[in-house]
Amino acid sequence: MIEIDKVSKAYGAGKSRFMALNDVSVTIRKNEFFTLLGPSGCGKTTLLRVIAGFVDPTEGSVTMDGQDLLVLPPHRRPVNTVFQSYALFPHLTVRQNIAFGLEMLGKPKAEIAQTVDEMMALVQMTAMADRQTGQISGGQQQRVALARALAPKPKVLLLDEPLSALDFKLRKDMQIELKRLQTETGITFVFVTHDQEEALTMSDRIAVMSAGSIRQIGSPHDIYEQPAERFVADFIGDTNFLPVQVGTVQGDMAEVTLSSGKTVAARAVLGGQGGGTTLAIRPEHTRLVPPDQGLLQGRLENVVYFGTDTHYHVAIGKDETIVTRAQNLPGSVAQFKTGDTVGVDFPAGVGQVLKD
């Protein structure tokens, strides 16, 4: 278990002072697949490097199982990193790369050989054992980097955007592979990515970061279905933002009035203080209906075909647009064409009122 408490990291001083991390607190549980998700420059890699020991935080503490990590130099911390660039040693073979950490720990030769064999089998690289790292493909290098970091059996494995250099198909395979490795080894994974889909498919929990601080922590389901604020809703998946007026709040449900004047029930986690003037709703939760039905009415501006589904862009009023997504099922025919006046409807309770 890693406890990160009020960690800040500032670069520069005076006017050019830049907070790479701003008062970040998070607890990473044992054996979980924890993802730090955010756009580039949000501080996710800095936080990972704080845990690894390559960045000293300006303030705050980092402990692992009660032990202060910050007093330990990187080579004494029981964590290993899979680097974005893999950072495989070019002068060593695949086998020597994987053995490196174990040799540094001073393990007996027989044990090293056995562990390395196990690791190569785990990542299916046994056939490549004596190749130089320059002679294998990007995906294979990725596997070697993983095996090298897993071989010393760290308590925590840190992964810094390890899949970003791979092509689409390989990335998909490696996502499943990584999840399998995490389950098999039972090691805590801290995974950094800017790819929301990657985060959603692999993680047990996700921390969404922006501008040096954590905006929301939760399971993929929570993050997607109940984004706490506009940034999170916008960053994860596609979202429609509708201007609303919040009426009566009961528990975590609120009565909201749309621009059309119609009211609908929506989730609201406003912490009792009221407020909130934006309703977030996912495109797939809305559907097109004939113009006299539904909660909103507008003009169908654009129809975009995506293969698995079709996106309908509907202009409501002057500067309000809503996107509706419909799955392309066998036999389904487009009911509406561009220029038609259509209605947009969504069920009660699926929208989310956002904190301002």
Add this chain to the structure above:
Amino acid sequence: MSDLAQSREKQERRNRWLLLTPALVILLIAASGPLLITLTYSFLTPGDYGGVEWRFSTEAWFNVIFQRDIFDDTLGFADAHLSILWRSVKLSLMTTIGAVILGFPTAYFIATRPPHSRDIWMLLIMIPFWTNLLIRTFAVMELIRNEGTVNSLLIWSGVIDQPIQILFTETAIMIGMLYVYLPLMVLPLYASMERLDFNLVEAGYDLYATRFAVLRRIILPLVKPGLIAGSILVFVPSLGAYVTPRVMGGGKQLMLGNLIELQFGQGRNWPLGAALSITLLAIVMVALIFYVRSAGREEVGHG
């Protein structure tokens, strides 16, 4: 089709050779010519007033290592030559080792600076290199002579009360050569360290390697080509150094270069000078073969 391609290929090959001819001719005349003359001279008889007489003799080569006693004609090793040879190799090796010890941290320091300040550091290393060799040597002389800066400072601070005799010793020659040839070590070392991916250093620390282990297991193997190139670049000119040992050794501590000069000048023994030159060349060749072979291995290793 293949006929056409073949004739074009032949044409191209002929053109290539034609273009190479001027360079090859100059190389043949300017590089191999003098070498052949030197080799020929080493097998001739010395003239009475310098120069050579065209009579075949292996006396010169014999004299490189042996000498005949002038009184009883008994054979003995040419102690003077051997000690000069030994001093040359020893001082050159020590200069090379010293250059590695000083140059490695320097190159590492420069390579780890932010990119825009690296050029300034490299310039500071290069400026002395662009200065006249004699001036640089006299500058070192000024530092280490008995009334020089170092001794004055040491006496003033009370560490010693008699000046240490450094000038006109082997140490002085080594210090001089070290100063003169250090940039030749820093340059290739810096070039290979600049290309070093410092992620690999981090990866080393991450995999439980101590600072020393990272240096030995990761940095050293990766900058080895630069280290070897730098060592050759320092060792070879040190071996044949003439000005530095002449000035810093005060004519008492001869090196190979001085010995050769002596044979062509006051010694009036051109064949011996020529034989000694070829000997020097042979030692350099051995060093270069060592370099080429280890560099070649590196190439294969990296695949």
